[in-house]
């Protein structure tokens with residue numbers, strides 16, 4: 001099993017109240033699966049993605065990727081591992097405005113020991129893949145929303161991560177651009193065997209995936225899991 005999530009819980013304290021963002025989540029994801037994570041606003045989707053990607057810490061529970069327990073905290077070793085193995089795509093592309101498309105895509109590679117020649121090759125290949133080879137020297141404000149998001153996917157993909165975490169990647173796009181992003185993610189799955197978890201509100205986007213799971217008030221309510229682990233918490237059974 002590529003990704004195993006076991007009894008993952010997370011709460012936030014706001015003044016005197018405690019918000020339970022994730023309530024004993026169990027989930028197994030196979031290598032190469034493309035999963036849609038749906039659920040109403042505030043149901044914990046971003047929290048779950050951020051914890052899987054190490055941008056946030058859980059209160060309880062474990063995450064294993066390829067059998068390795070993901071350590072909490074931000075020690076250099078796990079940060080380096082994540083930089084190499086996990087790619088993030090957000091709703092807004094978050095490209096740096098004063099860097100060209102190619103320079104934006106190159107950013108994650110600056111953390112690696114690749115030579116500048118190798119970096120340039122990787123950047124070209126990634127831009128080619130997202131269909132923007134001819135826009136390499138364009139700045140973000142010279143690109144459409146859909147093109148910016150494709151550059152963001154190239155940036156997430158350029159370090160060859162095994163896992164891509166996408167938080168509403170089509171949320172800010174028109175139907176046509178959304179379709180091209182979905183096609184692109186499907187290509188990453190089928191041709192590059194990437195494992196992809198995509199948060200989405202868009203049912204058409206959700207249907208383009210292998211499996212849909214739904215969060216509701218911090219619980220997974222509708223996960224058809226191919227594994228022995230039940231998606232439901234012990235309390236509900």
Ligand code: ADP
Pocket residue numbers: 012013014019020021039040041042043044045046047048
């Ligand atoms: P979603 O992405 O599904 O909209 P989130 O994961 O962003 O939901 O949020 C889940 C719950 O946790 C919400 O009730 C939200 O208000 C709360 N929450 C998220 N981040 C924080 C934070 N940093 N501090 C306090 N509460 C938070």
Ligand code: MG
Pocket residue numbers: 045046047
């Ligand atoms: Mg969110």
